[in-house]
Amino acid sequence: MESYENLLAAVTTPDGGRPVTDPATDEVIGRAPERGTDDLERAVAATRAAQPAWEALGHEERSRLLNAAADAVDRSAEALAHLISREQGKPLNGPGSRFEAGGVSAWLRTAAATPLEPERVLDDESGQATLSYRAAGVVGAIGPWNWPALIATWQFAPALRMGNTVVMKPSEHTPLSVLALAAIVNQVLPDGALTVLPGDGDLGAAMAAHPAFDKITFTGSTRTGRAIATSSAGNLPRLTLELGGNDPGIVLPDADPAAIAEDLFWGAFINTGQTCAALKRLYVHQAIHDDVVDALAEVAARMPMGRGVSEDSMLGPLTTADQFRIVDNLVEQARAAGGRLVMGGAPDRDAPGHFYPATLVTGLPLDAPLVVDEQFGPALPIIAYTDLDEAITQANALDVGLGASVWSSDVERAKQVATRIEAGTVWINKHGTVHPMVPFGGVKGSGYGLEFGVEGLKAVGVPRVIAA
Known part of the structure; x- marks a missing residue:
């Protein structure tokens, strides 16, 4: 099992970068690299180049690799939990960082195991029609700071399962947890399947407006979600926006x-x-x-x-x-x-x-x-x-x-x-309990699009109807 110290050392930059503090003590625990638009261009080029081969592996092989990634997370779960606690602040116990690390593994395995079969939508004397889903292409994922590793997994696991490659920007407040998660799963995934770019809001805005993304998924505030919808309108990527609530x-x-x-x-x-x-x-x-x-x-x-x-x-x-x-x-x-x-x-x-x-x-x-x-x-x-x-x-x-x-x-x-x-x-008689097979999403100012289960896989795919 990887140690917290080794995991932290693997994702921090020794010089420069953004200082990351423990919200319980204000102590600097590490420094995160900060990426800009030049880095984004390189990441987009690499993920787009990697996408056809990743999709060509097929559902069975991609699912095998996602399960192997979950195994890697399980081996480093305690180190990842400690890093989440130090960076984001949630306790190790109860519904805390150990719970979050366990959720990462569970959502990876569910994304791998969920079937998505072609659906015969017409079969009568007038003809036949079948609905299926293929990869969207390159997915841009912009994540929040409250459940950094878990919500990152909600975004990238179904996207990868469907044959997309992913560029992900974590919150500037909790970049180390997502960088650490990527370092763990990228021991298994091929180069270019998942790239994490830590940076500030300007980098997120550049992603939302970038024409290379076929899908944008965002979790965060309603205000930022509206800005993403506006800035992405010129390119018409598919959007999943899980926004604020009350x-x-x-x-x-x-x-x-x-x-x-x-x-x-x-x-x-x-x-x-x-x-x-x-x-x-x-x-x-x-x-x-x-x-x-x-x-x-x-x-x-x-x-x-x-x-x-x-x-x-x-x-x-x-x-x-x-x-x-x-x-x-x-x-x-x-x-x-x-x-x-x-x-x-x-x-x-x-x-x-x-x-x-x-x-x-x-x-x-x-x-x-x-x-x-x-x-x-x-x-x-x-x-x-x-x-x-x-x-x-x-x-x-x-x-x-x-x-x-x-x-x-x-x-x-x-x-x-x-x-x-x-x-x-x-x-x-409960509140906020989510399950990896139960669709989740909001209405009104809380956004649109669904995550989890079959509907979550469809959301990061493109429908295709073949009619005869």
């Missing part, structure tokens, strides 16, 4: 507060709230509002926050100083608006690192910034309601729709409510 949860009056409290907590506070499809605003029926708040507070109080590499931590720091400021400002505005801070809301602003305590806020108006703006951090507004129709209206009021959830002891009743919520996924 996921609502609705707790019906028959729910059991004690039974749902821990799942509610992790739905909201996984990765210290830094997850696109985390629960970000919670509407609870007045009859059980106080009981749900108390149960949530009890769970939150026993979740230790600390350095990601500590075996005891369950919550870590926010990844960037900017994200700390966003959460801090939203909570202070909530305090000024008369919100009641049940717990949290008092960070040590002078201490090293970007630690913001788990925070629960009640009593806010429906239009409070903490409710209507995506906080992307460990601060959950809890809003009491009496009329279910009004709660559903409020859940649908924002121009985002990535995920949502309904909580009830009556699953069939919860499913009925779920059909009225405008979101790409509505979970019942």
Whole structure:
């Protein structure tokens, strides 16, 4: 098994480059190379040259190589997990960096194993027609900083399986994790199949506008997603945009507060709230509002926050100083608006690192910034309601729709409510749990296109109909 020190040394540059810090301590852990447009041109040329041979290998051989890449990830999983914890901040344990490294392997294996057979769409006296999918060509993937290695895998694994080659730009905040993942899987993959170019937003903009890309996939903010859609319009690459969300949860009056409290907590506070499809605003029926708040507070109080590499931590720091400021400002505005801070809301602003305590806020108006703006951090507004129709209206009021959830002891009743919520996924009695075979994507300002499973393979392919 590769050590953390060796893995880090393999992806850092000794001189120059962008310093990468541990968000728990502000310590520089390494330096990432910074690539520019000349590097992009070379990468595009190499990946385009490699693509026909990679596609010609066929599904069976490409799947074999993806499974071999997953084996390589498994051998280096502990080193990769430590690097993620040091760079991004999430704890090793719980739904943290070991979970993320395991997810990388699982998604690689699922991309390899998922069948995508030609579909006979017409077969009668008028004729026959068959729908199949071929590789798009060269895929440009632009990733986020919150789940850097896992979301990178969501982007490149299905693309490679379908016969595409990939140029990937990780977030400038977490380049080392993605460089390390590429170094691991490229022990197995042929040259030119997967290239990682660390760089800033200008490099991402250049990728979005580059005519060589047949497909662009992006995970990040709605604002940047709109910019990518605009800048890519001249070239008309296919797009998958998984953008920001402000996921609502609705707790019906028959729910059991004690039974749902821990799942509610992790739905909201996984990765210290830094997850696109985390629960970000919670509407609870007045009859059980106080009981749900108390149960949530009890769970939150026993979740230790600390350095990601500590075996005891369950919550870590926010990844960037900017994200700390966003959460801090939203909570202070909530305090000024008369919100009641049940717990949290008092960070040590002078201490090293970007630690913001788990925070629960009640009593806010429906239009409070903490409710209507995506906080992307460990601060959950809890809003009491009496009329279910009004709660559903409020859940649908924002121009985002990535995920949502309904909580009830009556699953069939919860499913009925779920059909009225405008979101790409509505979970019942859980929130944000993704599965490599279940399609995932958003609506409205949360983007378009699907990832995972059969639909995820189709999204990085090009349909072809043969009719006779």
